[in-house]
Amino acid sequence: MSHDHGAHLPEERQVKQAMLRGALGRCPACGKGKLFSGYLNVNATCAHCGEDLHHQRADDGPAYLTILLVSHLGAPLLLAIYMIYRPSAMSMLIGFGLGAVVLSLFLLPRIKGAFIGFQWARRMHGFGATPLAPAETPSS
Template sequence: MPNAAVPVDPAILPHSAGAAILRGASGKCPRCGGTHLFAGGLKPVERCRMCGQNWTLHAADDFPPYIAILLTGHLMAPVIIGLGKMEALPAWAMMLIALVMAGALIAAILRPAKGGVIALQWWLGMQGFAGHSGKVEAGVA
């Protein structure tokens, strides 16, 4: 049985999808922005400590890795082209540099991408979330 959402001052609710996504991408609760969205690594907290939002409803699944890989590929393309033009650089060194840079970029982009996707799902009312309107939300105490 759904419970009424913990009252949140409307002034702290995000006023646009972009604001909610920025909160999520920065690792903050997209609803109130007051505490952490992630418990550690890529695992979101079960509930926000400030507003009580249930974050177990999300279904980010494969979209955050897709975003991370897409952005990494676009950012790495000019780097790889530049490395390829360096004739003095051995092929093994070029591959090593490219792999380390790509791995670091994916690792850096993945968590903000997941936070942004979770925030977008909440904003749009997907996966059982009531969305930004303040309606009663499933599983919110």
Template sequence: MIPDTLVPRDRWQAIGRGLQCRCPACGQGKLFGKFLKPVAQCAACGEDFTAQRADDFPPYLVILILGHVLAPIAVAVEINYHPPMWAFALTASLIVIVLALLMLQPVKGGVIGLQWAGRMGDFAA
């Protein structure tokens, strides 16, 4: 019999489940109890999530993704439409804030899924 610590975990499946804010182990239980607060353990399979250490990586990824996607769009809008500065700043700020808030929880779930699949940190036990 192979010990559980040697059984490989499907990394992409775990990340996908995390992006859906579901338990990376079973895909059934909710991963978050509050907006960015992971549950202590999965209600469906009992997987312990107190070991997760996502920290600053999810916001970094959200900033990286939004910056690379929205910067060319902002340049194209400025070149093609020349909106007033106040309207452009207001609209762009609102779009960035809304998209960042919408992306943050799924990205954190994906990072937790990656940590779980790779047995990073305390998930190795």
């Protein structure tokens, strides 16, 4: 006895929309509630729609991607500035050091939010999983 309606897949979640919402610091599900309670602390649930957000496992991914982006933007810019203007070593250290720190602090929460949005949209790490029915216990 087979039921077609019982085996359907859950509705598709828009990855791009969820990542954009997360990058803006909003709940990937509704886009209204705040994703973060602090700079990088993720709320356990969305205050607006009640979506569980504690499943996220961004770990070190956002930090690695931030370093990759900042270094790939900074290195060619550093070379171009040096070749065109020939500034002193101290001004290069101060300028690019400060620039790298500011850009990293700006990008890190946005990238982490996008990671969480991606995980939510792809139903990774428990996002969107329906609670399992309790296992039947054998009677003695």
